[in-house]
Amino acid sequence: xxxxxxxxxxxxxxxxxxxxxxxxxxxxxxxxxxxxxxxxxxxxxxxxxxxxxxxxxxxxxxxxxxxxxxxxxxxxxxxxxxxxxxxxxxxxxxxxxxxxxxxxxxxxxxxxxxxxxxxxxxxxxxxxxxxxxxxxxxxxxxxxxxxxxxxxxxxxxxxxxxxxxxxxxxxxxxxxxxxxxxxxxxxxxxxxxxxxxxxxxxxxxxxxxxxxxxxxxxxxxx
Numbered sequence: 001x002x003x004x005x006x007x008x009x010x011x012x013x014x015x016x017x018x019x020x021x022x023x024x025x026x027x028x029x030x031x032x033x034x035x036x037x038x039x040x041x042x043x044x045x046x047x048x049x050x051x052x053x054x055x056x057x058x059x060x061x062x063x064x065x066x067x068x069x070x071x072x073x074x075x076x077x078x079x080x081x082x083x084x085x086x087x088x089x090x091x092x093x094x095x096x097x098x099x100x101x102x103x104x105x106x107x108x109x110x111x112x113x114x115x116x117x118x119x120x121x122x123x124x125x126x127x128x129x130x131x132x133x134x135x136x137x138x139x140x141x142x143x144x145x146x147x148x149x150x151x152x153x154x155x156x157x158x159x160x161x162x163x164x165x166x167x168x169x170x171x172x173x174x175x176x177x178x179x180x181x182x183x184x185x186x187x188x189x190x191x192x193x194x195x196x197x198x199x200x201x202x203x204x205x206x207x208x209x210x211x212x213x214x215x216x217x218x219x220x221x222x
Contacts, residue, residue, distance in 0.1 A: 018069045019044065025065055035061060040090075047090050055080055083108075092116040092155065110158035117163055120151045121170050128178040137204065140178065144171065145207035152209055160213040168209035172197050175206055 037058035098109030180191035
């Protein structure tokens with residue numbers, strides 16, 4: 001596999017129907033094979049995956065198609081990335097070509113982006129802040145569980161194991177801190193002794209974030 005040149009494309013306000021036409025034109029004209037460029041789109045976010053040296057032709061073709069559809073690129077958010085040397089983010093994931101520690105082979109490495117991780121940590125912190133101790137603990141745990149499950153359901157994929165462990169650690173720490181504030185346990189060490197991780201799950205019903213990602217085929221990166 002050669003180096004991937006990846007151009008991330010972001011549109012402004014674009015009619016969804018026109019973007020569907022873009023997909024159909026790309027497919028009907030067999031542009032993936034002809035240009036050596038696979039187009040991956042979700043709503044108005046697009047990535048074109050190219051072999052080394054193929055990006056210029058792919059982008060010229062894309063601009064021509066968009067012009068026919070009376071659309072244009074947001075050039076300020078369009079860039080080329082050599083994924084062997086740097087990462088790019090797409091739909092909440094960071095993606096790059098990484099080396100397997102086990103085999104030494106190069107493969108598409110996909111994990112939750114730093115922004116995605118920070119967003120879930122910030123949300124869990126907000127749900128367990130001191131001001132919410134007036135609410136029943138069952139409400140707090142239910143909200144936290146629903147939020148964590150939703151995030152995990154989306155990001156439980158490919159190389160996310162380490163990130164999932166960080167989310168679990170943060171969730172345990174935040175609920176312990178919340179219980180300390182609720183029960184007025186000022187000392188942190190005493191708080192961890194009074195509310196050990198085991199009790200968070202068995203007594204309070206906290207959702208246990210999985211820390212082994214499900215390895216699934218990333219068809220968009222073949």
